[in-house]
Amino acid sequence: MTDPAITKPGSDPVVVAIDGPAGSGKSSVSKQVARRLGYGYLDTGAAYRALAWHALERGIDTSDAASVLDVSGDFDYAISLDPDAYWVRVAQTDVTDAIREPRVSEAVSGVARVPAVRESVNVLFRALVAGSGRRGVVVEGRDITTVVAPDAPVRILLTAAPEIRAARRSAEVTTQDAAAVAAALHQRDASDSAVVDFLTAAPGVEVVDSTHLDFDQTVDAVLGVIQTALGAPAVDSLQTGA
Numbered sequence: 544m545t546d547p548a549i550t551k552p553g554s555d556p557v558v559v560a561i562d563g564p565a566g567s568g569k570s571s572v573s574k575q576v577a578r579r580l581g582y583g584y585l586d587t588g589a590a591y592r593a594l595a596w597h598a599l600e601r602g603i604d605t606s607d608a609a610s611v612l613d614v615s616g617d618f619d620y621a622i623s624l625d626p627d628a629y630w631v632r633v634a635q636t637d638v639t640d641a642i643r644e645p646r647v648s649e650a651v652s653g654v655a656r657v658p659a660v661r662e663s664v665n666v667l668f669r670a671l672v673a674g675s676g677r678r679g680v681v682v683e684g685r686d687i688t689t690v691v692a693p694d695a696p697v698r699i700l701l702t703a704a705p706e707i708r709a710a711r712r713s714a715e716v717t718t719q720d721a722a723a724v725a726a727a728l729h730q731r732d733a734s735d736s737a738v739v740d741f742l743t744a745a746p747g748v749e750v751v752d753s754t755h756l757d758f759d760q761t762v763d764a765v766l767g768v769i770q771t772a773l774g775a776p777a778v779d780s781l782q783t784g785a
Contacts, residue, residue: 555673556582556583556672556673556675556677556678556679556680557582557678557679557680557696557697557773558672558679558680558682558692558695558696558697559576559580559582559679559680559681559682559695559697559699559769560682560683560687560688560691560692560695560697560698560699561573561681561682561683561684561687561688561699561700561701561765562683562684562685562686562687562688562689562698562699562700562701562748563683563685563700563701563702564702564708565708566703566707566708566709566711567701567702567703567708567753568701568703568711568753568758568761569683569684569701570586570588570683571758572701572753572758572761572762572765573586573681573683574626574629574681575626575758575762576681576762576765576766576769577626577680577681578626578627579762579766580679580681580766580769581678581679582677582678582679582680582681583624583625583626583672583675583677583679583680583681584624584625584626584629584680584681584683585622585624585668585671585672585680585681585682585683586622586629586631586683586684587664587668587682587683587684587685587687587691588651588683588684588685589622589631589642590620590622590664590667590668591651591654591655591660591664592631592642592643592647592648592651593618593620593622593631593633593638593642594611594614594615594618594620594654594660594664595642595647595650595651595653595654596633596638596641596642596644596647597614597618597633598610598611598614598650598654599646599647599650601614605650605651605653605654606653607653608653608656608657611653611654611657611660612657612659612660615660615663618633619633619634620632620633620667621633622671624671624675624677624680655685661690665690665691668682668691669691669692672692682695683701688700688744688745688748689745689748693745696772696773697768697769697772697773698745698747698748698749699748699749699750699751699765699768700743700744700748700749700750700751701751701753701761701765702750702751702752702753703752703753703754704754707753707754749768749772751764751765751768
């Protein structure tokens with residue numbers, strides 16, 4: 544069982560906020576950390592991807608902010624917070640896999656840069672966490688530590704050298720060659736950096752640089768930050784989760 548010391552007293556879920564650029568391992572590391580702690584897992588990037596998918600399905604030009612804002616009005620979005628049963632839906636359509644398609648990846652920055660969209664989606668994120676029924680939720684994305692959950696008791700910037708991030712992303716994506724994946728990642732960084740600063744830790748945010756760490760070491764490093772922040776017992780006493 545999860546040690547009770549990892550949970551902050553009170554009815555509100557403990558929020559572990561994790562920011563980081565594409566290819567930094569945010570999703571896979573955050574999922575495993577959530578499993579280890581018995582927490583929920585919220586992939587905030589999935590909302591922007593799902594909205595981009597929704598816009599593309601409607602034939603919307605995602606570079607047109609007014610059109611994106613208009614199509615967001617009937618965006619019926621749902622996501623699982625269970626790290627072991629992850630799904631994303633738009634209305635009755637399961638888009639868990641579809642939102643990872645290259646065409647969606649190319650369109651998502653146009654959706655994410657619309658301020659009104661970000662504001663409404665951030666409200667949605669906070670509502671999902673508050674109504675999760677979980678003791679805690681690991682929330683990962685781009686501006687989680689500064690905008691979505693600036694008061695979270697644990698705030699982490701997970702990063703890695705650009706070439707390492709590109710190599711990792713290339714290993715995940717089998718439908719494109721390494722050069723194309725690297726180019727897409729750098730383009731995504733450039734586009735998103737115009738909206739949020741996800742490469743510099745804000746005051747009070749702990750940096751975990753995974754450039755020279757493997758997956759398990761990165762998970763342990765993140766758990767170590769959480770342990771220190773929440774006064775939890777040794778990581779070894781936490782549930783290993785399966």
